[in-house]
Amino acid sequence: MSSEKRKYEVDPVTGSAIHPYSWDGIGELETPPPRWWVLTYLVCFLFAVGWWVAYPAWPYIAGYTKGVLGFSTRADVAEQIAAAKAAQAPYNNKLAQLDYAAIAADPELSTFAMAGGKALFGENCAQCHGSGANGNVGYPNLLDDDWLWGGDYTTLEQTVMHGVRSTNDEATRQSQMPAFGKDGILTREQVDDVVAYVLSLSGTAPADPAAAERGAQVFADNCVACHGDAGVGLREMGGPKLNDAIWLYGGDPKAVAAQVFNPRHGVMPAWAGRLDPLAIKKLVFYVHSLGGGE
Amino acid sequence: MSMTMNNRTPTTIDEADIPVWSHKPKTFPKKVKGPIRNLKWAVMAVLLAIYWGVPWFRFDRGPFAPDQAILIDLPGRKAYFLWFEIWPQEVYIVTGLLIVAAIGLFFVTAMLGRVWCGYACPQTVWTDLFMLVERWIEGDRAQRMKLDRAPFSMKKLGKRTAKFAAWAFIGMMTGGAWILYFNDAPTVVPELFTGEAGTAVYATVAFLTFSTFLMAGIARENVCTFMCPYARFQSAMFDQDTMVVSYHPARGEKRGKHKAGESWDGRGHCIDCRQCVDVCPTGIDIRDGLQMSCISCGLCVDACNSIMDKVGLPHGLISYDTERNIELKACGQKPKWNLLRLRTIGYGVVFALAGLGVLYALMARQPMDASVLADRNPLFVRLSNGDLRNGYTLKLLNKTPELHAVEIAAVGLTGAEVTVLGHETEAVPTVELAPDAVAAIRVFVRLPEADWKGSPLDFDFVVTDHGRNLTVSVPTRFEGPAK
Structure with a gap:
């Protein structure tokens, strides 16, 4: 900690002072920045101080400085x-x-x-x-x-x-399809027959035409009340249309049989x-x- | 620990005496008269008249569009330029115009040097205007220097206040005119004074008032020397045959003071009167040769010629000339003008091509456009009779300020049936397009099951305006399940 005044050498070419430290023989000029630069820096500094006062800025343990303008993004x-x-x-x-x-x-x-x-x-x-x-x-x-x-x-x-x-x-809206298989209303054979018939309604040629024919009677006895004649559906009962290409639970024989045997119901x-x-x-x-x- | 490599005796400075900021000398450009100055006044008058006058020109576009000849409607996302209307997606036309302008600038620079900087650049035009006002209030160079050195007094305060107020007024007029390009001029001007204009308008005026004041009043030549990128790369466009403001050293040197009646033998024609330096708006000495800070305004030419008149010598010690000619004249040869060069021809050709390209883009622009977005969630819907249906959002752009009706059809999709949401009952869906607006319509295309072969089908939506005999078709595809 020397208190004596430091003397800087002046570079004769630029007229700038040369910093006394040297890095491998390379010196650095103390060229002063333009005035506007220095003033802008000062203005920015003052602006920041003003900002702290005006806007939320400093956090403390629980909360933060709110600023006098009461600004809040929320x-x-x-x-x-x-x-x-x-x-x-x-x-x-x-x-x-x-x-x-x-x-x-x-x-x-x-x-x-x-x-x-x-x-x-x-x-x-x-x-x-x-x-x-x-x-x-x-x-x-x-x-x-x-x-x-x-x-x-x-x-x-x-x-x-x-x-x-x-x-x-x-x-x-309420509708409930009985569990025809699970509750023993129809036998397994009757279920298969009615499935064959239902699939034939939407134009699919049944694998076993005789089964579909038998199924027609089963359908008439058990299903028409809700699904309508030839499976046209009955909206008042929420009975789905069966003679179309759209199946809520799947349209292959297995899926249809599962629905007849033990139906699922959405809520x-x-x-x-x-x-x-x-x-x-x-x-x-x-x-x-x-x-x-x- | 000295690192100075030369042998001069190093002087020293106390640490405390190193300045906090640098003290660059100010420039006080002197008034000058002459043909180039007159040309500059004329260019300035024309350019300022264009800037302040253009927004007031009217152009009738009917009841649905603004009737301002040139208007950039930011909230409406549209720009109006006489007959043309530019939508955001056509910004490439504006980009093209900027490219044309840039190449035009290169062309002019290769020919005539930095005349853009010296005559037409807004920085120069407004600085000139500010200097004119400054001269009216504070006087010419000598008076201004004296005033600058003078200690604080009421007279100094009065002059400075008057000058800054005048500058602020011009700045406000400048900012105030800028917003006229973005708002209906006759509407927004009264609104500005009654406080009804929007925040953005006031903020823009305030900012441009400030920036005009700062750039044309305070920063001035420093913008050209330190900030402008064009100053940095203009030398790339220069060659031996580019016109630059030049001092002819062969004629001028050896310079020195000259008394009336003295002989001109054995000396140059430059009498070292420093008029060329005093009038220079960037504060340079043109006799040092071509330099980056020179904006090619030619005021030193006027200044020098008036001195040559006084001493009875021919004009042209400082003149617009090429490097080649300076050398030729130095050798006593005739000057040679070489305007058609690979560089100028190249810039000229590219300029013409780019200009034609922009013109073509403007001419080929369709007043109607369409784009389609096929539904992806789901790709298709199976209907109860087994048919397939695809949904599309069709965006129809009516780029005219008139109402039009168009028909929607699917072409190239055998068996398909097209319905437009809200137009289900129409055999051929016909949609009304509001003026200068984008209509987004939902279109359903239904394909019988028998016509679906298992792979996507490409087809076009064809939008037809029978009234204008206009057709736009957009390609898309129909999706369905794999078979």
Whole structure:
């Protein structure tokens, strides 16, 4: 720690002082930076101090300095959400008043309803029906033209609101197929016969025509009540159509036989109460627009 | 511990005396008169008139589009340029224009040197304007230097305040005009004063006021010398035949003071009056030869010629000339102009090609466009009678400010039936396209089971506008299960 004044040599070419340290014989000039550079640095420093005072800056054990301007990114987000909600309000009000046909007639409104419906579908329905609404084994495909309970706006709304076999809604849709094999209503042979007949309904040539013929009688005795004559389906009962190419639990003989012997039943929750009526309206409109709407 | 390698006696400096910042001398360009200065005034007047005048030109585009001849509509994501309307996906046209402009700049630079810098660059135009105002308020070079050295006084404060206020006003006008290119001019100007204009508008005006003040008032030649990248690579476009502002040393040297009536024998024509240095807006001495800081404005030419008039010598001791000619003149030979060179021809050809390319892109631009997005989740849907159905989102771009109706058809897919969501009952789906908008429509294509052979089928969506006899087709494919 020397207190004597250090003397710097001056480089005769540039006029700058030469730093007294040398690195393998290479020196460094003490060329002063431009004035604006130095001043900018000072201004930035002062700006930073001002920033600490104005905005949230320093953390302490529990919490942080809030800043005198009271700025908060969380409040910002809340404000933006409120602004978005306010911007949606005129559309939402219109949606609430109009019926489905009127919404469909208004391109701007139907775009809005479909966008909302799509988001709601992704949050609430995609878990079972798939993000593309194409369903899965046991979960109905909502894109096709086959509906268990019907695919017009009113029916769809009823289904969404009250669900299917929902345990907490009196008005829920109910249907129950007896376990024909498990409960001994039909013998194993009768089950096989009726399966052969059911498959023949959708145009598949039965492997055993005699079995299909026998199955026709079994069908008439046991199945027509819900599935209708020749398996055309009965929507009031939720009885699936059997004479088409769409099978909820699979369309090969084994899968159909399994369903006759010991049927599985899907459950859909009742959404009234969980979603507000406007959300249900958007959902119904969206599902109706997927290609199968009636 | 000295590292100085030369033999001069090293001087020393106390650590405390090393300056915190450097003290670069300021420039105080002197007023100059002459033909080049007049040309520069004229160019400045034209360019400023264009900048402040263009947004006020109207152009009728009908009820659905703005009627400003040149407008960049940022919220609408569109740019209007007379008959042309540029959508964001056509930014390549703007890119093309920038390329044309860059090559044009190279071409001019190879021919005439840095005339862009000296005459047309906004930095030069606005600095000139600021200097003019400065001269009106504070006087010419000598008065300004005196004022700068003078201690603080009310007179100095008054002059400085007046100057800064005038600069701030020009800066505000500059920033204020910039926003007219992005907003409807007659609407936004009153809004600016009533406080109804948007935050972005005020922020832009404020920023450009500040930056204009800073760049044209304070930074000036330092922008050209230290900040501008073009100054750094312009030498790549120079050759022996490029026009540059040149001092003719063979004629000028040996320089020295000259008294009236003295003989010119045995000495050069340069009387070392330093007028060329005093008028230089970048503060350089052109007699040191071609240098990076020279913006080729030619004010030193005017200054020197007026001195030559006074001493009765011919013009042209400093002039626009080529390096080759300087050498030729030094040897007493006739100057040679070599305008058509591989470099200039090359730049000219590329300039023409790029220009034609942009023109073609503008002319070949379709007023309608379409793109298709085939559903991927799921790829296809099996319908109850066994038919297959694919879903598509078709985006239809109507790039005109008018309403149009188009028909949608699938071509090249035998047996297919096309339905558009919301138009299910129409035999040939017809969709209305709003002016200057993108319509996203859902299209379903249904194929009978018998027509599905097990491999994807390529087909086209054909969008037809019968009214304008316009057809756009977009390729896509139909998917189904493997067979």
